[in-house]
Amino acid sequence: QVQLVESGGGSVQAGGSLRLSCAVSISTYSTNYMGWFRQAPGKEREGVAIIDVNGKTIYVDSVKGRFTISRDYAKNALYLQMSSLKPEDTAMYYCAAQWLGGSRLDHRQYYYWGQGTQVTVSS
Numbered sequence: 425q426v427q428l429v430e431s432g433g434g435s436v437q438a439g440g441s442l443r444l445s446c447a448v449s450i451s452t453y454s455t456n457y458m459g460w461f462r463q464a465p466g467k468e469r470e471g472v473a474i475i476d477v478n479g480k481t482i483y484v485d486s487v488k489g490r491f492t493i494s495r496d497y498a499k500n501a502l503y504l505q506m507s508s509l510k511p512e513d514t515a516m517y518y519c520a521a522q523w524l525g526g527s528r529l530d531h532r533q534y535y536y537w538g539q540g541t542q543v544t545v546s547s
Contacts, residue, residue, distance in 0.1 A: 426450050426536045428519045433541030440509050440545070446502040446519030446538055457523035458495060460504045461531050462515035462543075469518070471529030473504060482528055486512075509545045516540040 427449040436442055444460065459474035473493035474482040481493055492505040502519055520534035527533060 426521065428521060428536055428538035430517065430519045430538045430541040433517060433543045435544040435546065436509055438510055438545055438547050441505070441507045442509065442543060444504040444506065444517055444519075444541060444543075448500045448502065448519075448521065451497070451500060455521040455536075457528060457534075458502050458519070458521045459523075459528070459534065460493060460502075461518045461520055461534075462513075463518070463540075464515040467515075469531040471527075471531060472517070474523075474528045475502070484529060506543070509543075511545050511547045513543060514545050515543060517543050 429447045432442060432444040434442060457474055457476050460472045461469050462472050463469040472484055472487055473491055475493045475495055490508045494503045518540045519538040522535040524533045524535055
């Protein structure tokens, strides 16, 4: 069973930064795509950033230029560096792995999930 464990969430003021980490129980070479998703209360889960095994990335428009996704094969880890945070970035952030096809930013197309880490941005 693949396990994903997120960490690094917290509360920050607008304009601040956070770095999320996701520890993966298997070699990240085994997963085609990995990504970060988020879900705010009352909203659908949305794709934030995706990275493939070659390092190619995809970002949702609202975070382009502010967030950076990366993966460390030696540590079996996935990261999300978040800068210039806004109150609208407040959400539970989830790490996901193994894309099943279809849209790469569609949460329904990922098989493995972590339990999430909360990010709260105050104005």
